Amino acid sequence: MPTPPRTSRQDIVAAARRILESDGLEQLTMQRVATEVGVRAPSLYKHVRDRGDLIRLVGNDTALELADRLDDATAGILEPGLAITALARAHRAFTQSHPQSYRLLFADLPAGWRIDADANARAADALFWAVEGLVGQDHALEAARTVVAWAHGFATMELAGAFRLGGDVDSAFDFGVATLTAAIADRHTTA
Amino acid sequence: MPTPPRTSRQDIVAAARRILESDGLEQLTMQRVATEVGVRAPSLYKHVRDRGDLIRLVGNDTALELADRLDDATAGILEPGLAITALARAHRAFTQSHPQSYRLLFADLPAGWRIDADANARAADALFWAVEGLVGQDHALEAARTVVAWAHGFATMELAGAFRLGGDVDSAFDFGVATLTAAIADRHTTA
């Protein structure tokens, strides 16, 4: 006898995202999610394969939302240097407002739990045209990787509380953006 | 009636490091560690406070070993630019040979599980004199943070398999080191 579903995959992923962000990955248990959406834990297995699958779905959603924020940030900005700065700021803002979800994007999840390549690629796209405008096609990939690595490293260190030697973290961020964009632009001229 | 200890804190931490590196953090269970050192799980609590404490001790050891590798790398190098390059290479080599342990250094562990500040500071020390030599005291902290953020970000993205768009990752690394050292040296001249 068919019965109407009492929850949905969307509901479940949304609940998982809330729990992750408020209480961390360890608290993201099937039981917590089930309670949140109003069913019992075993029912979740009708909608997601297992906990790893759920975590993967949360990661995909997060990657797509980050991509949206990055796209928003560069809307209407034509000058590559300004675009890179805007992207870096938007990236940092996202990591600060979604620390737990952001971490998830670079966690070493077991095979099969990995974030879809597509979702991650979209987040990278916004950066590429900006960097390419600054450095030229020859070194676009290397340059983009340098900027992304810096932005990601800065964000995770900040989230982990790794900047402990005093000084102003905001000014270190500004210094970093300015140094990198200048250096990459310079590569264009000298290459 | 006193009985001689059948294991030690050192043994336990060493076993934990082996398990972490070979099977990942999730497999680093009290039961696995106990089996490895030849006792039952409850006995471990005579030597470490709880699993979090054990993880913290593993992280401390890792940070100190990384610091040693960085010190080794710069032994005898006097030119700041070469020192930064050597540090970056040694850092990357360490992350590749100890991927799981390295990750741990920047995980968001619950309060009380955190790596000792001292252990992390020693790893940072080696970099500071090199950067300071290149950029001068004024911007030493910001510049060091820029280099560390890039190196850390590059490493974690590489470990997470985030460089998926083809191209040569090694050449992106070389590009990054060259760009950053040049940019920071330039800051000195123009500041």
Added chain:
DNA sequence: ACCTGAACACCGTTCAAGT
């Protein structure tokens, strides 16, 4: 002083039984 088995409160996951 250290180690142990038993116990407790949790997990994720499976599955037969309900509607």
Added chain:
DNA sequence: ACCTGAACACCGTTCAAGT
């Protein structure tokens, strides 16, 4: 077609009892 309770194999941790 979906949901459920019961069950299983795991966790971390505590504690009284052994030596």
